Amino acid sequence: LSHYFNLFYLAHNLCEIDKYRVETCCVIGNYYSLRSQHEKAALYFQRALKLNPRYLGAWTLMGHEYMEMKNTSAAIQAYRHAIEVNKRDYRAWYGLGQTYEILKMPFYCLYYYRRAHQLRPNDSRMLVALGECYEKLNQLVEAKKVFSSQCYIKYIQDIYSCGEVVEHLEVSTAFRYLAQYYFKCKLWDEASACAQKCCAFNDTREEGKALLRQILQLRNQGETSSTDVAAPFFLPASLSANNTPTRHVSPLNLSSVTP
Known part of the structure; x- marks a missing residue:
């Protein structure tokens, strides 16, 4: 009111x-x-x-x-x-996706939701809409990848917003998944940020370094990102700095999911 x-x-x-x-x-x-x-x-x-x-x-x-x-x-x-x-107005791309969803034209809907997701890769609305669209098209593997990425994003946000201590394996698994997911989506900035975080853990350090080399090589070859403008990355300030979390949260147990 x-x-x-x-x-x-x-x-x-x-x-x-x-x-x-x-x-x-x-x-x-x-x-x-x-x-x-x-x-x-x-x-x-x-x-x-x-x-x-x-x-x-x-x-x-x-x-x-x-x-x-x-x-x-x-x-x-x-x-x-x-x-x-x-063309970088994610709201318009998302609106088109919603419109074609109402018209029951899922392939058009998928195209526009993917464009919106490329511009706002960490926006839960885009991720949920994209995942549901994959479900409607019976592309269940892709739907699972999208929903898993959203789970990991939320998980990391919760950990560092509360300053929580978790098993390093679970945190490194989350960063590795997101790094690979963003890499396959050609979101170089987001992939690079997660790959750098992978380098902080023994079990994902080599994979993180390898992914950073791949990203650098692709950029040197002129391979452009999926979006013309860097989307705001989800990492909070406390995570961008090398802060140590302080409290325990339940693990996600999504390690069987591959991007």
Whole structure:
């Protein structure tokens, strides 16, 4: 409720300052969206785009409103316009995946979810959507890889956010899995970060070094990452530094899963 009133007062103040600004139209659009008045919301996002056709946020938000109105055709066009403005907008790729999921077109859905995942490799929404899409296509091995990577990401986040002590074997296994998973996804920055962490453990040191050499070789050969921009890596600050965890958590026992 507080968000509703805050947005109302913000929209009111912006209208008094300049009701013809792009930002004002988007705030009003968000206000109507919050009230579930999706047609009015879409109208204000359209007004914003008349003022600035390359205003990325308005295209993406308008796509969301069309989705709420079950106008999948218009939603697809809005999301595609967003990608034309900025092909690294993961929200637009994810929105297209959702749209084609509603249309029951799983192969299209898989393509767009994979693009969203490449841009946000550690976002649980992308991972779950991608894993479920593989399940629907009966690609169960790929689904298992995706879900396993999400488990390891969450596991490592939990360990280091709480400063926990775990068996080194379990932690090194998590980093090795993620390093190999990101490597196969051609996410060099993420793979390199995990491979470097592997080098801190005796049982994965040589594998980590070998993977770092492979990444360096591919980069020297001009092999580009799957995304044009480095996605924010999941490691918290406490993990990026070589901190020692202090408390025990239960192991995942996913060592039988291979990326």
